[in-house]
Amino acid sequence: MRAVDFTIQPGERVLLLGASGAGKSTMMAGLAGVLGGDEEGEQEGSLTIDGVDAREARGRVGLVLQDPDSQIILERLGDDAAFGCENLNVPREEIWQRVRESLNLVGLGDLDLNRSTRHLSGGQRQRLALAGVLAMKPGLLLLDEPTANLDPEGVVEVHDAVKKVVESTGQTMVVVEHHIDVWLDMVDRVIVLGRPEPGSPAGAVIADGKPDEVFAAMGDVLASGGAWVPGRTIPDYRPGSAASQAVRVRNVTADTSQTDEHTPVLSCRNLSFGRGSALGTGINLDFYPGEVTALMGPNGAGKSTFALTLAGLLPPVDGQVLIAENLAPRADRREPITWKSRELLGRIGMVFQEPEHQFAANFVRDEVAVGPKSMGKTQEEAYAIADSMLERMNLTRFAQANPYTLSGGEKRRLSVASMLAAAPQVLVMDEPTFGQDFTTWTEMVKLIAAIRDQGSCVIMVTHDEALVNALSARRVMFQEGSRA
Structure with missing residues (x-):
């Protein structure tokens, strides 16, 4: 990614779009402060959260990754959901209150806190990863395709949980998702990342604005870049077609x-x-x-x-x-x-x-x-x-x-x-x-x-x-x- 310029205001809910390989996940890792140092790649310019370098903004950002297995690290469900809070030195009595609230929000409240994380399905692991982030009460919530591995019921549960959180707390949110319609009722801004040709003066942000305006102006570009634009025709590959x-x-x-x-x-x-x-x-x-x-x-x-x-x-x-x-x-x-x-x-x-x-x-x-x-x-x-x-x-x-x-x-x-x-x-x-x-x-x-x-x-x-x-x-x- 090169020449990325944007500012997200507190309370905004942003949908980050772009074709596969455009750098969406890299951008999310940068916002979360986990992209790595100079020894792992080149970086120029600045990336700050509340005026603080993203790598130093401890506890201000919560990231849910594409792959929940890369976030679930403990054997028991309750311990895993509490892990982030423990690292932030949240008082013990408050930790378990937060854990129960976050598990209820993502539809896992009925599970035993001692349930082995190894025995959860892929969709349940994804929701547990989200619960662990929600328990930390971050000011900026980053969601990297959080519903990609969920059944339709699970998609609704996670969507509703996130909506409840951001509306009740005013939390800032950035979500990456190929299926645009999942988050349309919640976002108020769309940023589209592209891949400029080498040597081009163009930056990585090719569109930035209100959802209706961006889709009207960039619908064909988004479709050709792979976005699931609402109303798009699904191809027919039935036998004999x-x-x-x-x-x-x-x-x-x-x-x-x-x-x-x-x-x-x-x-x-x-x-x-x-x-x-x-x-x-x-x-x-x-x-x-x-x-x-x-x-x-x-x-x-x-x-x-x-x-x-x-x-x-x-x-x-x-x-x-x-x-x-x-x-x-x-x-x-x-x-x-x-x-x-x-x-x-x-x-x-x-x-x-x-x-x-x-x-x-x-x-x-x-x-x-x-x-x-x-x-x-x-x-x-x-x-x-x-x-x-x-x-x-x-x-x-x-x-x-x-x-x-x-x-x-x-x-x-x-x-x-x-x-x-x-x-x-x-x-x-x-x-x-x-x-x-x-x-x-x-x-x-x-x-x-x-x-x-x-x-x-x-x-x-x-x-x-x-x-x-x-x-x-x-x-x-x-x-x-x-x-x-």
Whole structure:
């Protein structure tokens, strides 16, 4: 980012927009005073909070990150929510009052304060991260895509909680969000960041004003930059649609010659799943080649656990998950949970809810090439596949970067790219469109449609109604505390 100039007045509620890679998360880290010193990069100009250098404005700013796991550090829910207050030396009796208030605000008030943070769903962890920040009562609240990993009910809870806080306290707020409509009723100013060409005298702020004025003047620019502008048409990638038929994935082909579209490629038989105790029981489902199935329902209902069970990474509590006989390593070994890792390659691929859980290389390009190399491709062939996938996912400029240095949305695209590069016959994906702007979201949908149309079976955990509708996916609904 270069030549960033703006002033935010106390009590303003600002929506910060820009295409992926424009520097929104970097800006938020700078405002929070956690961007790093001169040894970690170059900085010129000034960035102050209440007239104090942002790096010295301790306790004045609260930041909720894209990835809640990077903020949750303690084992027990209550302890984690209290951690920030303890660091600010808030009196003990006041800390727990603040903790209970903040947990109630984000819809976690019914949970035991001793509940393990490891046993929370992704959406619950996101709300816990928000609660910990709210408990510190910061003057400036920074929200970096705080609802990106929540179900629709959770989005409403977090939105309403934030609205209640800022309206009752007059707190200043800056929020980064690709889905503009989530925060439209709350913000009174929009700042749009861009990426000026090298050598250009233009600054990084390309628009700044009231929401209606900015959208009227910059609507097309925002749309082309990837923002989810209200009223935007969602593309159609249903099987057989014109858009779907035009999509191809270069250098990547799943071997589905042994499968029949009328024969299940993966089946559940009287399946009970869970981690120890069963979250769902008596499940009988079939999944077919060339089909997309969406696993939907509230956070905590067991969708991710079910997905891991289907992928052969978590043993069933009871019952079986079976792959088609002609796709098994041997006819008598149809249960993926019994396979070795190498036997899963090319058969079943898993995109985890937390992308970091599957990274295995030091460089982005090598990460995408891992699967093809493991399946016998030459280095030249593997890199050709990797380069194609990185181009499609708008990650080419990060080819030599470490995967862990990417933003949340970029990590998600990398995890999907690396799994698609292996061209599995069954692809299980947990929240594949998390953290994406409209441009990268559309490219993700195109790729899922392409691998579906090549005959692969796609199973995805998602809260994304637009994704499900664009692919005309079959829905499997989960309810908390009951079978799917």
